[in-house]
Amino acid sequence: MEKFLALVVEEINGEIVFEIKQISEKELSEGEVLIKSDYSSINYKDSLAVLKNGGVIRNYPMIPGIDVSGEVVSSQSDQFQPKDKVIVTSYGLGVAHTGGFSEYVRVPASWVVSLPKQLSVKDAMIIGTAGFTAALCVDGLEKHGLSENKEAHILVTGASGGVASLGIAMLNKLGYKNITALTRKKESAAVLEKLGASNVLLLDEFIPEKIRPLGKQEYDFVLDTVGGETLSAVLPLISYGGSAAICGNAGGINLKTTVLPFILRGINLLGIDSVNTDMKKRLTIWDRLATDLNITEQALVAEISLGQAPEIFTSLQKGQHIGRTIIKFD
Structure with missing residues (x-):
């Protein structure tokens, strides 16, 4: 192969x-399947991978990019054949294993998902790890009672980011009526309402001067992508028996709370991890992403070349990025 x-x-x-x-x-790192990349996507985690002390990459040199979709070039596994369209997200991709910001990617066969027939390779990267994570959150909340109440009051934090914005679109598509988007970006309000938010709150108006152990029961379910102070302020506001699916730490890894929301209101904290999701669950979620959770037409997405990626890294690092950005390879 040429360079x-x-x-x-x-x-x-x-x-x-x-x-x-x-x-x-x-x-390239070792693996049984060589893929010619059609698309990748840029996640917040990818923007940290290019920083000193970013906490993502530990061994260099490394190719970042935790997502890729494309066509199999060669395979040492009976599961995949040349010309198969496939997706790879998470595991060690772009962290400890050369990743998706490359015209060719080589990975273990156990990481590869066949592209669902309802999706294109572009659709798969509009979704990517962000959409996969959002779908895990929605699925988890539904299994804890959300599916029984279309009128439930749902709060989505970090609303203009990739995971949260796709999560809002998914919840809206499923028919949930009361979705509150919490964001730092006043300028994103119109976009969030278009995605399906029925209400938009600004973070600086939401966080109280002093967080009380218990507050008014305002939200039945929460999709939290931020963590830190934001999640600390949200937990006292969750209604009796409600649940929060948590999947991010852009706001910090520390959580200041008390046992009161858990023992007096019986709320549930659902930890969501997209990196090591087992393949059976992974395939189930991708099936949903191709059907009832397919929001590729509603998603806010920009398409760029690999050469434009550094600009997106900067906007993500500064908290200025909105929606999803995907990389198209020629």
């Missing part, structure tokens, strides 16, 4: 640098 382009992160003299360069197949 091809990839975004490579390296450590040079104690500093982290990255550039788009030509590499060869031998520079």
Whole structure:
């Protein structure tokens, strides 16, 4: 194979640098399936991967990119054949294993999902890890009572981000009527309402000066992508028997709360992890993403080239990014 382009992160003299360069197949991590990339997507985690002390990559050089969709070039596994359309998200991709910001990707066969027939390779990356995570949250909340009440009051935090914005669209598609979007970005209100939010709250008006152990019961269910102070302020407001699905820590990893919401209101805290989801569950969720949770037509998405990726890293790091950005490979 001739050389091809990839975004490579390296450590040079104690500093982290990255550039788009030509590499060869031998520079890819090991695996049974070689994929020609059609699309990748840029997640908040990817923006941290190019930073010193970003907490994502530990061994260099590395190709980031936790998502990819494309066509199988060669396979040592009977599960996949050349020309099969496939998806890979999470596991060690773009973290400990060369990832999706490359024209070719090689991965273990156990990481690969066959593209559902209802989706295109572009659709798969509009969804990507962000949509997969949002779907896990929605699925978890439904299993804890949400599916029984279309009138439930639902709060979605970090609403302009990839996971949350797709989550809002999914909840709206499923017919939930009362979706409150919590965001720092006043300018995103119209977009969030278009996605399906019935109400938009600004974070600086939402966080009280002092968080009380218990507050008014305002939300039956919560999809939290932020963590930290935001989640700390939300937990006292969850109604009796309600649940919060938590999947992010952009607002910090510390949680300040008391046992009172749990023992006096019986609320549930549902931890959501998309990285190591077992394949049986993964296939079930992708089936939903291709059918009842398919929001690819509603999603706010921008398409760029690999060379434009650094601009998106910066906007994500500054908290200025809205929606989803996908990379198209020629």
